[in-house]
Amino acid sequence: MNKSRIEFDIEMDENQVPESINWKAGADGEGEARAIMLSIWDSKDQNTLRIDLWNKEMTKEEMKQFFHQTILTLTDSFEKATDDKRIADGVRMFCEDLKGQLNI
Numbered sequence: 001m002n003k004s005r006i007e008f009d010i011e012m013d014e015n016q017v018p019e020s021i022n023w024k025a026g027a028d029g030e031g032e033a034r035a036i037m038l039s040i041w042d043s044k045d046q047n048t049l050r051i052d053l054w055n056k057e058m059t060k061e062e063m064k065q066f067f068h069q070t071i072l073t074l075t076d077s078f079e080k081a082t083d084d085k086r087i088a089d090g091v092r093m094f095c096e097d098l099k100g101q102l103n104i
Contacts, residue, residue: 008021019056064103068095075091
């Protein structure tokens with residue numbers, strides 16, 4: 001059985017606000033990030049566990065773009081997992097409108 005590990009190192013200030021976020025995945029993937037949105041499905045409790053972090057350097061403009069792109073990639077995952085193109089296309093239409101509202 002193959003295994004893979006994903007690691008996040010978060011450095012925080014005295015108020016527990018992230019100052020830096022670094023990640024590593026496998027042998028070749030690593031870097032700095034300004035934000036993380038991590039969702040984990042707990043099938044026992046039928047509930048989503050979430051970790052949302054962003055560092056002090058993350059701008060509002062970057063957050064708007066990150067938020068928009070995250071919804072789009074979640075939509076792609078939803079469509080792939082459920083084969084529900086109708087709902088996915090509806091979310092994509094919403095994202096097109098949201099993009100204009102966010103001025104991105």
